């Protein structure tokens with residue numbers, strides 16, 4: 001990329017809220033249902049049908065807003081956004097315009113080791129449209145079909161400030177956003193099901209310039225990979241255009257994953273094209289401080305705060321803290337293991353390495369070893385009753401049998417040998433059988449110590465307490 005230019009990126013992200021029913025009627029929200037079965041006069045947009053706001057949807061939207069550090073308005077207004085589309089039977093979408101639910105938030109991302117804040121301009125609520133289906137039918141060459149099931153599904157739209165300067169930053173932002181929203185469980189954020197949809201506003205300008213260039217809106221960025229590829233393509237396209245003396249057109253462009261290119265779709269509509277006006281069928285949405293605080297009180301600790309606490313209070317490495325806070329079930333599992341084990345650092349490596357090896361990609365919620373049981377095992381290692389090697393043998397047996405570590409130890413006679421007398425006997429035998437290595441050690445080759453440790457471990461089937469063994473060996477070898 002030419003270093004004379006800098007890209008400026010803002011995102012608009014639509015997120016489907018995890019409610020059971022739609023935003024203005026009681027029809028179920030269900031993915032993959034038989035077309036046009038989850039519908040009623042309200043979401044079909046029949047004349048005279050009146051919307052009733054779903055309280056749970058509002059609470060999830062408030063949670064999302066708070067998690068994104070936004071200020072939630074005490075009063076916000078629903079507005080009609082008028083446009084015609086075959087999958088929008090009302091002829092308008094119920095959205096929010098000049099008084100959205102929440103404003104002025106931020107999300108922190110990590111850019112080259114430094115923290116950068118991406119501003120959130122606003123979070124507003126709206127209903128989703130239905131779906132036009134142009135393919136997959138015998139007569140698709142002549143007809144399009146419409147499925148209204150999705151109509152009325154509750155969404156929030158999250159609009160960012162134009163704060164991102166590369167496709168990598170946009171990727172990071174979306175990753176962080178998705179993780180946060182999943183953590184507070186306001187949405188599954190399943191991109192394959194369209195629960196998280198992303199559009200990007202992209203412009204370029206000469207590096208150091210204040211004024212923003214003309215932006216194009218890129219749509220159809222429905223995976224993290226597409227987002228990155230589409231942005232890279234669009235940035236290059238605009239730079240080449242501007243560099244050759246041309247002008248970027250303000251337009252909506254569609255990303256085509258098959259070609260990796262964006263193509264002009266239509267000139268970008270302005271807000272006034274939608275003829276927004278306050279929705280006359282809904283009263284203003286009032287969110288009292290008391291209600292907001294009630295919602296805030298039941299929210300979990302957010303992943304960023306958790307990560308910070310894991311590093312500062314528990315002494316974990318940045319990387320481990322990252323892995324262990326990647327998803328809420330993982331973080332909760334780890335915290336239980338650490339509490340039972342009484343050793344946060346050791347618990348971190350057991351959950352992020354040994355347990356992951358055992359799970360082989362299965363969901364941690366379906367782990368064959370409970371957090372309490374793993375905590376007990378780690379605690380035994382931490383207290384020196386088991387060696388790490390023995391514990392690693394016991395873990396898969398726990399998964400297989402469902403027994404506790406203690407039960408398996410008792411049954412198989414496994415425990416760390418910390419009895420010095422017993423260990424000394426074995427050490428003497430090893431030393432007597434290895435005159436060459438003893439000579440090397442005495443000659444200053446201390447690395448040969450590993451050989452002796454290995455021999456004793458072999459003779460004890462890995463049961464020697466490593467600390468006691470290390471001390472005894474050093475004494476014996478002088």
Ligand SMILES: [Zn+2]
Pocket residue numbers: 022025026027038039040041042043044152
């Ligand atoms: Zn309905």
